Amino acid sequence: MNRAISRKPTAAFVGASWGALLLGSLAYLVGLWNASTMQLNEKGYYLTLLLYGLFAAVSVQKSVRDRMEGIPVTNIYYGLAWFSVVTALTLLFVGLWNAELAFSEKGFYAMAYAMSLFAAIAVQKNTRDSGDGGERVEERSFD
Numbered sequence: 001m002n003r004a005i006s007r008k009p010t011a012a013f014v015g016a017s018w019g020a021l022l023l024g025s026l027a028y029l030v031g032l033w034n035a036s037t038m039q040l041n042e043k044g045y046y047l048t049l050l051l052y053g054l055f056a057a058v059s060v061q062k063s064v065r066d067r068m069e070g071i072p073v074t075n076i077y078y079g080l081a082w083f084s085v086v087t088a089l090t091l092l093f094v095g096l097w098n099a100e101l102a103f104s105e106k107g108f109y110a111m112a113y114a115m116s117l118f119a120a121i122a123v124q125k126n127t128r129d130s131g132d133g134g135e136r137v138e139e140r141s142f143d
Helices: 011-033 040-068 075-098 103-131
Strands: 002-006 136-140
Touching (some): 011 040, 011 103, 040 075
16 A cells, blocks of 8 residues: 655644744753853853754754765764764763752753754754655555
8 A cells, every 4th residue: 555645744843843942942041041150151161062062963963864865965074963962962961060050950951952952953854844845755555
């Protein structure tokens, strides 16, 4: 049995993805803004990590998707994208490990960061899938 399915994401998934990205990022940023015991250079460090992590996550998603679709991606860019994600996560872990914050605050920053990166990947995927004109893909079932 063959049936055509659309790759275009549903409005609900697009909205949920954008909502998660905004919620995660805004929570992280509000946490930084309200961190009265954190010095300005520490706030800058965590802000830079959020921006770097978001960019790296989107780069990985795009690179992986390009390779899956047969679009050339150089090995060096692909490797750098993955290296950047691992580096951003490692720097966040090291920063939070050494920060003089309560464990609940460390957990808050880690979860808001993880949510933001995951949501950025979903938003990138949705943007890409919406941009292809909603091409239909034939699905085969071997029942």
